[in-house]
Amino acid sequence: MDRGIPLFKIRGIQIKMHYTFPLILVWAALQFGLLSGRGLGGAAFGVIVTSILFAIVVLHELGHSFAAQYYGVDVKQIVLLPIGGVAQLARIPEKPSQEFVISIAGPLVNFALAAALAVVGLSAGLQLGLPFAFGLPAGVSAGAVFSYIFAANLFLALFNLLPAFPMDGGRVLRSLLAMRLDYAKATSIAVVIGQGMALLMGLWGFASGSFFLVLVAFFIFSAAGQEGRMARMRSVLGDVTVQQAYSRQVYTMQPSATLRQAIALTMSSYQSDFPILEGEELVGLLTRGRLEEALKKSSDDQSVSEVMRRDLKPVSPDERLYVVQKLMMEAESEVLPVVENGVFLGLITAGDIGKVYRLASRWPGFARSRVGIAET
Numbered sequence: 491m492d493r494g495i496p497l498f499k500i501r502g503i504q505i506k507m508h509y510t511f512p513l514i515l516v517w518a519a520l521q522f523g524l525l526s527g528r529g530l531g532g533a534a535f536g537v538i539v540t541s542i543l544f545a546i547v548v549l550h551e552l553g554h555s556f557a558a559q560y561y562g563v564d565v566k567q568i569v570l571l572p573i574g575g576v577a578q579l580a581r582i583p584e585k586p587s588q589e590f591v592i593s594i595a596g597p598l599v600n601f602a603l604a605a606a607l608a609v610v611g612l613s614a615g616l617q618l619g620l621p622f623a624f625g626l627p628a629g630v631s632a633g634a635v636f637s638y639i640f641a642a643n644l645f646l647a648l649f650n651l652l653p654a655f656p657m658d659g660g661r662v663l664r665s666l667l668a669m670r671l672d673y674a675k676a677t678s679i680a681v682v683i684g685q686g687m688a689l690l691m692g693l694w695g696f697a698s699g700s701f702f703l704v705l706v707a708f709f710i711f712s713a714a715g716q717e718g719r720m721a722r723m724r725s726v727l728g729d730v731t732v733q734q735a736y737s738r739q740v741y742t743m744q745p746s747a748t749l750r751q752a753i754a755l756t757m758s759s760y761q762s763d764f765p766i767l768e769g770e771e772l773v774g775l776l777t778r779g780r781l782e783e784a785l786k787k788s789s790d791d792q793s794v795s796e797v798m799r800r801d802l803k804p805v806s807p808d809e810r811l812y813v814v815q816k817l818m819m820e821a822e823s824e825v826l827p828v829v830e831n832g833v834f835l836g837l838i839t840a841g842d843i844g845k846v847y848r849l850a851s852r853w854p855g856f857a858r859s860r861v862g863i864a865e866t
């Protein structure tokens with residue numbers, strides 16, 4: 491998710507375009523032009539409305555982002571994907587009222603835009619129906635673009651308000667429930683409602699022969715389940731922090747060490763990921779995946795610094811485990827370095843988190859017991 495073409499920054503938020511994004515413009519050109527028999531004019535129409543559509547998606551995501559910033563939540567970036575946009579928030583606020591405002595802010599932007607377009611379109615009817623200056627075929631006009639964009643805003647607002655994860659409506663529903671119930675219970679109810687909706691949508695898709703709808707339904711169903719698992723994770727792990735779970739005694743390597751030495755360490759220990767330290771400073775992490783990948787391509791006398799991951803951001807000992815779990819998923823890594831005030835302390839792995847999860851789900855007193863704080 492971190493990969494993408496940076497476009498611009500607003501209030502510290504980097505807007506990025508995923509590499510596959512230009513494909514959607516090509517698709518739009520084909521769809522509106524060649525495939526619908528409207529030629530170049532149609533293709534231009536497709537590219538124009540699709541570009542405007544994504545500008546609108548950026549505004550929608552900025553709605554979420556500004557609301558989040560208002561509550562002091564960091565917004566890392568907004569990524570434009572072919573299927574829409576994603577605003578990456580550092581965290582989802584625990585307070586239901588805050589989650590409610592952040593979730594509904596996106597669709598509200600679309601409602602506001604639709605209302606503004608309606609007012610402008612109705613009062614200054616001039617825009618509507620005017621053909622483009624460069625002579626497009628009939629039917630492809632500024633007016634057509636205008637009404638298309640108006641309709642798209644309404645559609646985006648309503649679609650996003652469907653009460654199913656991962657749509658905004660799912661979060662709106664969860665936050666409303668969480669105002670009266672506990673967070674995990676509220677989430678599981680919202681998950682069931684969302685999955686029920688996805689099932690209905692899928693059935694409707696089958697009945698109407700819309701393969702696309704079935705696909706969307708399937709996506710919603712699994713995303714809702716995923717959200718449910720995350721919430722369970724969060725309620726089980728509670729306030730357990732990295733401090734209680736990370737591995738302290740780990741082998742580290744120097745940047746100049748070879749892959750052969752890494753293999754030897756892997757074989758003679760439990761460890762399969764190695765922090766690379768230059769003096770005292772952490773400069774990278776040789777993950778098992780990277781090591782195996784490198785061995786496929788080249789010899790084992792390569793230095794670890796050539797193949798190590800440099801993009802993995804360290805976590806602090808105070809970070810909560812369920813947050814770390816999320817960071818791992820985002821970074822596509824099963825291990826993260828633990829660093830405090832620039833000092834390398836150890837590693838936290840998916841295995842460590844799994845161990846805590848199993849303990850905590852069998853022994854509800856775990857989180858309160860403060861077991862595992864092995865201070866050195």
Ligand code: ZN
Binds near residue numbers: 551554596597650658
């Ligand atoms: Zn949204």
